[in-house]
Amino acid sequence: EVQLLESGGGLVLPGGSPRLSCAASGFSFSTSAMSWVRQAPGKGLEWVSSISGNGAATDYADSVKGRFTTSRDNSKNTLYLQMDGLRDEDTAAYYCVRNSDAGGKNFFAYWGQGTLVTVSS
Amino acid sequence: DIQMTQSPSSVSASVGDRVTITCRASQGITSWLAWFQQKPGKAPSLLIYGASTLQSGVPSRFSGSGFGTDFTLTITNLQPEDFATYYCLQGYGFPRTFGQGTKVEI
Numbered sequence: 001e002v003q004l005l006e007s008g009g010g011l012v013l014p015g016g017s018p019r020l021s022c023a024a025s026g027f028s029f030s031t032s033a034m035s036w037v038r039q040a041p042g043k044g045l046e047w048v049s050s051i052s053g054n055g056a057a058t059d060y061a062d063s064v065k066g067r068f069t070t071s072r073d074n075s076k077n078t079l080y081l082q083m084d085g086l087r088d089e090d091t092a093a094y095y096c097v098r099n100s101d102a103g104g105k106n107f108f109a110y111w112g113q114g115t116l117v118t119v120s121s
Numbered sequence: 122d123i124q125m126t127q128s129p130s131s132v133s134a135s136v137g138d139r140v141t142i143t144c145r146a147s148q149g150i151t152s153w154l155a156w157f158q159q160k161p162g163k164a165p166s167l168l169i170y171g172a173s174t175l176q177s178g179v180p181s182r183f184s185g186s187g188f189g190t191d192f193t194l195t196i197t198n199l200q201p202e203d204f205a206t207y208y209c210l211q212g213y214g215f216p217r218t219f220g221q222g223t224k225v226e227i
Contacts, residue, residue, distance in 0.1 A: 035217070044208065044219060044220075044221050044222045045157075045159075045165065045208050045210075045219045045222070046219065047210075047216060047217035047218065047219065050215070050217070059215040059216065060216075061216050062122075062216070095164055095165075100170075100212075104153070104170065104171060104212070105170070105174075106167070106170070106176070107155050107167070107170040107171070107212055108155055108157070108165075108167055108170070108210060108212070109167045109170070109176060111164035111165060111166075112164065113164060114164055
């Protein structure tokens with residue numbers, strides 16, 4: 001069974017630098033591209049970032065480019081989101097998502113439960 | 122960037138109704154389109170990928186169609202558990218982009 005468990009959220013001061021983690025199990029993590037998706041309270045879904053299976057390629061939304069860094073440790077089956085220079089508008093639930101199986105099957109089928117990051121002084 | 126325009130933003134319906142939601146991409150995305158259902162306080166759940174492939178375990182009253190720029194999610198015989206918010210997502214290029222969402226209300 002595919003499981004994704006995020007952690008690291010909480011109340012953060014503006015300008016803070018928390019790191020989110022996503023522990024993965026139940027699938028071949030090292031061959032799976034992964035993504036982060038966020039959702040501000042009462043708002044829609046926003047794709048944040050994706051990373052390839054070997055970690056060599058990353059992509060970011062313009063809203064976080066230069067402030068957020070996605071990485072992974074395939075030896076620990078863990079995905080990370082380093083968030084720097086947080087702003088009020090970064091307040092959101094952050095979801096870890098497995099991209100897909102080969103050929104696009106199960107595209108964004110597996111999501112974690114989400115971890116809430118609240119940016120406030 | 123590929124913009125996804127989803128409509129309507131909300132729809133009022135009754136049990137047994139047929140509901141249609143559309144997403145239009147600002148450029149061609151072939152069939153790289155997925156549909157999700159989200160209920161309050163929960164993570165989104167995949168319904169359709171590849172524009173028309175029903176995800177395993179999803180009831181057959183959900184169906185998707187389209188190719189290129191225009192896509193449709195249809196729910197036939199609406200059930201009480203279908204009242205939720207629905208989103209489309211394009212997987213053709215980066216940045217990935219979601220539609221704005223459609224709330225299906227009683």
